[in-house]
Amino acid sequence: MNKRSSVFSALTVDVEDYFHVAAFERTIAPADWDNMPARVQNNTRQLLDLFDTHQAKATFFMLGWVAERFPELVKDIHQRGHEVASHGYNHSKATSQSPAEFFQDVSRAKHLLEDITGSVVTGYRAPSFSIGKQNEWAFASLQQAGYQYSSSTYPVIHDLYGTPDWPQQPYLRKEGIWECPMPVLSMLGRQLPIAGGGYFRLLPYWLTRRLISRYLKQKNIPYMFYCHPWEIDPQQPRIAGAPLKSRFRHYVNLNRMETKIGCLLQDFNWRSVNEVYQPYFKR
Numbered sequence: 001m002n003k004r005s006s007v008f009s010a011l012t013v014d015v016e017d018y019f020h021v022a023a024f025e026r027t028i029a030p031a032d033w034d035n036m037p038a039r040v041q042n043n044t045r046q047l048l049d050l051f052d053t054h055q056a057k058a059t060f061f062m063l064g065w066v067a068e069r070f071p072e073l074v075k076d077i078h079q080r081g082h083e084v085a086s087h088g089y090n091h092s093k094a095t096s097q098s099p100a101e102f103f104q105d106v107s108r109a110k111h112l113l114e115d116i117t118g119s120v121v122t123g124y125r126a127p128s129f130s131i132g133k134q135n136e137w138a139f140a141s142l143q144q145a146g147y148q149y150s151s152s153t154y155p156v157i158h159d160l161y162g163t164p165d166w167p168q169q170p171y172l173r174k175e176g177i178w179e180c181p182m183p184v185l186s187m188l189g190r191q192l193p194i195a196g197g198g199y200f201r202l203l204p205y206w207l208t209r210r211l212i213s214r215y216l217k218q219k220n221i222p223y224m225f226y227c228h229p230w231e232i233d234p235q236q237p238r239i240a241g242a243p244l245k246s247r248f249r250h251y252v253n254l255n256r257m258e259t260k261i262g263c264l265l266q267d268f269n270w271r272s273v274n275e276v277y278q279p280y281f282k283r
Contacts, residue, residue, distance in 0.1 A: 007216060009223040010180075010277065011051070011058035011270035012151070014125060015044055015066055018230040020091045022128045023246035024239050030090065033065070039236055040066055041073050043229035048080055050258070054265035058082050059273040061125040061151075064089030064109035071116045078117040083272035085123030086110050086147070093130035094138045094152070103141040110145055123273055126152035129182065132163045139175040148281060149178040151224070151273060156184055156193045164191060169221045170280045180277055183223050185215050196225040201253040205260045209267055222276045225264065232258040 017040040019028045028036070044060075051058055060077045062084055067074045078084050089109040094102055106124060113121045124147045131138045131152040142150055153163045163181075168191075170180045182195040193199050194211045215223055230236055234254040239247070274281075 008269045008271045008276050009212075009216075009225065010273045011056055011265075012125070012224060012226040012273060013044070013047060013058055013060045014063075014087055014127075014226060014228050015040065015060050016063045016087065016091055016127075016228060016230070017066065018233070018236045018250075019239070020063060020065070021228075021230070021250060022091075022093070023250045024242050027239055027242045037237065038069070039233055040229050041070050043233050044073055045076065046232060046258070047227075047229060047261075048077065048082075050262060050265065051082075051270075052080065054262070054270075056265050056270035057272050057275070058270065059085050059123060061085045061087040061123070062109075062113055063087045063091055064105075064112050065091065067109070067112055067116060074113065074116045078119065083123065083274050084113055084117050084119070084121060085125065085273070086113060086121055087125055088127060091127045093128050094126045094135055095130045095132070099137050099141060102135075102138055103145060106142060106147070107145045110147070122148035124150050124152065126150070129154040132166075139173045139177050139179070143173075143175045143177045147177060149180055149273070149277065151180045151182070153179060154182040154184075154193065154195070156182075156191050169219075170277055172283070178277070178281055180222075180224065180273060180280075182226070183215055183219075183221075185211055185218075196227050197231075198249050198252065200225075200227070200260065201231065201257055205263050208260075209263070212268065223268075224273070224276075225270075227257070227261065232261070 019036045086109045089105045110121050155163050155166050155168050172178055184191040185194050
């Protein structure tokens with residue numbers, strides 16, 4: 001794709017450390033997080049430098065736990081011209097919380113990020129895309145907490161998440177909040193996930209590039225990509241005792257991720273969610 005194309009896609013980063021991930025939630029207790037060697041600062045700044053090199057802007061969905069311990073990192077992201085959004089505070093799946101707990105979590109994260117940056121936080125992403133039919137009440141909680149948009153659903157079939165029969169395009173929920181689903185491509189009778197994460201690490205880059213290009217040609221809606229700072233860190237500690245499937249999903253091709261992201265930044269144009277989706281939000 002021509003870098004000078006007028007088409008902009010949304011670049012997003014879920015800012016959490018390697019020990020926060022759902023793959024290790026049964027292996028590492030939240031009470032032990034402060035005892036783990038933190039790597040999120042260096043990894044996130046490495047992504048920031050990479051984005052600067054390619055003149056890309058992004059939305060950083062910040063985990064409140066990280067922001068509270070590393071406020072200078074949040075300020076750096078904000079001062080470099082990126083959007084700071086919320087990933088909740090404790091990295092608890094929305095499906096594991098009561099409505100009251102969820103509201104407290106997303107409100108706490110929003111207020112914390114706004115205090116650090118001095119700017120309004122309008123966006124939220126649920127850990128593990130954990131909003132679905134069983135907890136649609138979460139959208140009302142987000143609206144009540146003051147968010148404008150969410151990017152918390154993935155219209156695919158997956159063993160950990162997925163809303164395959166929900167809309168694939170940005171839409172205004174009845175609760176008064178916009179939902180921006182992760183992109184999928186319909187092929188061979190299935191909705192294929194093409195938004196990044198583990199799939200991006202697993203697939204060869206040429207195939208991902210082709211799928212994104214096809215998406216942009218076929219659909220009249222923005223494309224969105226996501227990644228995590230720990231995904232460019234092949235030297236991170238290995239967690240013993242986690243299930244084999246979880247370890248494979250977490251560690252596969254970490255050594256190739258930074259190079260692949262560099263290719264992605266070179267081949268496509270990238271801006272924040274707030275900028276790319278503004279034509280929808282203004283409706």
